[in-house]
Amino acid sequence: MAKLIVSYANRDGAKFDRAYYEATHMALLDEHWAATGFLGWEVLYPADSGQPFAAMAILRFKDQPSIDASLGAPGTAAVVGDVPNFTDLEPTLFRTSN
Template sequence: MATLTVSYPLAAGSTFDRDYYLSTHLPLAQAAWGEFGLQSAEVLFPAAAPQPLAGMVILRFADQTGIDAALASPMTREVISDVPNFTNIAPVIFRADD
């Protein structure tokens, strides 16, 4: 199993539409990357107290090769171009060495 996380760090003036993210963006990413071994996606939103992130997703792939293929696929451009529809935060992508 290989892990890719995408987080959205908060800053002054940040916006993040959770409903759009859950109903539209996440399904778009799952459809785009399913063929490359995406096995699960776990979304985390902050508790009520001040937090450093607006949210993050933990994406589990079968292996690192699947992550490479997913990120290199033409569908990834569509996933990335959807980001401004729910946030003005630049996502931070982290690959874990499982």
């Protein structure tokens, strides 16, 4: 299994719609990446406002080539294009080696 971590570094005044993120945005991942080895997701939110991130998502894939295939899939444009609908924060991607 391979993982891709998507983090949203927080800043004062930032917007992050948790309900939209989980109900709508993550459904886009399920829809567009299921055929390319995407296995599922988990979202972590900070325990308090003093944390450096608004959210972090752990995306699980079959293997590293599945991450590449998902990021290169035609539906990825819809996934990326949806980001402004729930946040004004810039997502950062981090690949794990395990």
